[in-house]
Amino acid sequence: MIRTIAPHRRVAAAIGGACLAMLALPLLLANRVRRSAGAPRRILVLEPWGIGDLVLATGALRALRARYADAHIAVLAKSYARALVVSSEMADEVIAYDFPWTAFRHKYRPSRYKVFELWSLVRSLRRARYDLVLNARADVRNNVLGALAGGGRFVSLTCGLGDFFATDVVKVGGExxxxxxxxxxxxxxxxxAPTAGTPRLTVSDTLREEMVAALGLERRVGQLVIGVHPGARIAVRRWPLERFAAVADSLSECLDVRLVVFAEPDGYGADIPLRSPFVVVQRSLAHMAAAFSACDLVICNDSGPMHIANALGVPVAALFGPTKLEWFGPRGGPSRVVRIEQVECRPCFDVCSFPEPHCMTRLSEQQVLEAVYELLAERGLLPSGTAALPASARMLPIARH
Structure with a gap:
């Protein structure tokens, strides 16, 4: 997918890609890879970026597993991938590495580029002798990594000059x-076309039951468990905490609900100003996924956890601001996206030009409540006779547009 990115980012990416290419070229010239005959026995999937990116790749992993049941599938990703793709039995191995250019801050700081570590990683990838390497990100650094891995066949999304490093180039539309x-x-x-192409995750019954017991989520007949995940790793994607609290309190007043608040690793969200009783989840990614699976619905920002909940089949009411829905919208299960439709500066790639992200702060509580009630009604979870949006909910203050 070809994206329009800021000039300084293009320059930085080009410099990083050029450095990797200089490392790659001698290897390629000395030992140009050959295609493998027959079905691949060892497959490497490149997805070293964010949680959401990894979750959106799970449809591809499921399709590969369905076709090549006996193949060894490895994923080159950040360490959290172990809690998602291995536990869901889509991959046999996660090769964990945190590439500096995938960070949100200080990604081009020279001290973060540990050349000997990168070289050691490349050597281990080449020793693994992969038959097939896959990449679906239009980033020259991914293309160079794929070439350095030395696989028998490297299938990659088109990436301009980076196409040189792939054996097979795939072109898609820009949107x-x-x-x-x-x-x-x-x-x-x-x-x-793969039949199992939808993002999907699973959690074990044992872990789910453990979280239900730990959080006291055993419910009464007719009671709903509503999750609230107010965080996002990037601050401009966050809807204000007090707005989340207003929505959750309204739901508690109108319905029989148990509220579960999912806090970030740094604690963000745990101090949400709720009047209603709630429990807080601040555990590992695997435990968070298990707690999501116990929810009837999750209200959240555009974030990696949103994609996790959605891939588990949990209905999500997702608040989108600076990100293009067409590129990164929920694809796993039932969902409603709440956003301001006309925003001239979208996508801003998470660098807001204004004192506050108006694409988020202009979203009203009513919009979110409408999305929640629509999802609950669609799933048949509203008590008989409950209005689509109760009068008490309609009385909430409206954010100025």
Whole structure:
């Protein structure tokens, strides 16, 4: 997928890619890879970026597992991938590495680039002798990594000059969704559109039951468990905490609900100013996913956890601001997206030009409540006779547009 990015980011990416290319070229010239015959036995999937990116790649992983049941599938990603794709049995191995250019801050600080670590990683990838390497991100650094891995076949999304490093180049439309990018790459390998292309995660019954017991989420007949995840790793994607609290309190007043608040690792969200009783989840990614699976619905910002909940099949009411829905919208289960439709500066790539992110602060409590009630009604979870949006909810203050 070809994106329009800021000039300084293009320059930085080009410099980083050029450095990697200088490292890659001698290896490629000395030992140019050969295609493997027959079905691949060892597959490497490149997804070293964010949680949401990884979740949106799960449809591709499921399709690969369905076709190549006996193959060894490895994912090059951040360490949290172990809690998601291995536990869901989509991959056999996660090769954990935190590439400096995938960070949100200080990504081009020279001290973060540990050349000997990178070289050691490349050597281990080449020793693994992968038959097939896959990449669905239009980033030259991913292309260089794929070439350095030394696989028998490297299928990659088109990336301009980076296409040189791939054996197979896949072209998609500029407005395609991340999960569709992965679908296109896998389709090139399989020769047909994958049937299991939707993002999907699973959690074990044991872990789910453990979280239900730990949080005291055993419910009465007719009671709903509503999750609230007010965080996002990037601050401009966060709707104000007091707005989340107003929505959750309104739901508590109108319905029989148990509220579960999901706090960030740094504690953000735990101090949400709720009047209603609630429990806080601030545990590992695997435990968070298990707690999500116990919810009837999750209200959240555009974030990696939003994609996790959605891929678990949990209905999500997702608040979108600076991100393009067409690229990164929820694709796993039932969802409603709340956003301001006309925002000239979208996408801003999370660098807001204003004192506050108006694309988020202009979202009203009513919009979110309407999305929640629509989802509950769609799932048949509203008590008989409950209005689509109760009068008490309609009386909440409206954010100025």
């Amino acid at each position: 395609s969704h991340r999960s569709d990018d992965w679908r296109a790459v896998v389709e090139r390998v399989l020769g047909t």
